[in-house]
Amino acid sequence: MGPLIPNGVIPYEWSNIIAIIIGIAFGFILEASGFSSSRKLAGVFYGYDFAVLKVFFTAALVSLIGILYMDYLGYLDMSALYVHPTYLWGAIIGGAIMGVGFVAGGFCPGTALTSVAIGKIDAIIYVVGIMVGVFIFSELFTLFQPIYEGSFMGNITLMDSLGVNRYWFVFLFTALAIVIFKLSDMIRKRTKKIFY
């Protein structure tokens, strides 16, 4: 029963090898989907290319539904999975700062790495920028500490916060995604084409 490495089905020593293999697949998928192009990524904010939206939400839904099925069929213990912790204001403020960075730079860290791999100099500068950002955060840690450690709500899920049924939520989220995908196609048809 999964997860395999924490449960000792696969020895811990394999974890770094598996990390590289997973990384190769991750990089390949992102690059092949066009995420090494900042102009394609930025399209989601201006309506001329919705690849980010489609890839991102399709991936989230496939993994969400997949985890539910694997748990249901007994291959994976859902309660053993790591749930990203919720620090309410950290998530809001951090997310907002990242949003500005995304539109200004045209990348997020993962997509910038795929772009570095194919030699784009703007992506290399962007990654240097990320490291400078991490450095600034660390050096001024005492300043950011209240946001970083404050408003901790635990490793909660939407089931705890909204009190909804897991299966209904995923069903409605899927339906919403399909509507959004259709809408995005309609918006793209009305937007002036950008060639890049």
Added chain:
Amino acid sequence: MKTEKQKNSHMYWNPYFGGFLLGILILFTFYMTGRGLGASGAMKSSVVTIVDTVTHSHAEANEYYSKFIKDNESPMNNWLVFETLGVLIGAFISGGLSNRIGWRVQHSPKITRKRRLVFALGGGILFGLGAQIARGCTSGAALSGMAVLSTGGFITMLGIFGTGYLVAYFFRKNWI
């Protein structure tokens, strides 16, 4: 011949196909390791390693760096660092197969190369800062968090895209 090549280099996968494979990969990652994917973690490890190498006492005294420094192993000995090495290899293979490899600065014809690089640096700094405050980036917090329905993951996702749309108007000259 040349134009043929040019055309091919901009042929990307169908986004639903890419998204489907990415979802399967996230599922596989959770099945294997019990955690999701990440990207900014390796850059944090790199910064910690650089600071630790340059001035060990300063890194130990800092409350943030010291979280990631262990006595007997390097901060680079980390799952995310190996995963990131894989990302670079995988993207290089994909780019190589589609003739997309080459040194260049990609920018809109309406802006200069210099302007693009300045905004890339600034955007990177902001993203690096935000990813530390939110404890993860689009991959680690938003995408992997959403896969397990983490409230924080959903909020971070809404924060990133919501703010992106809010400020997109001010950066429009860079892109359209």
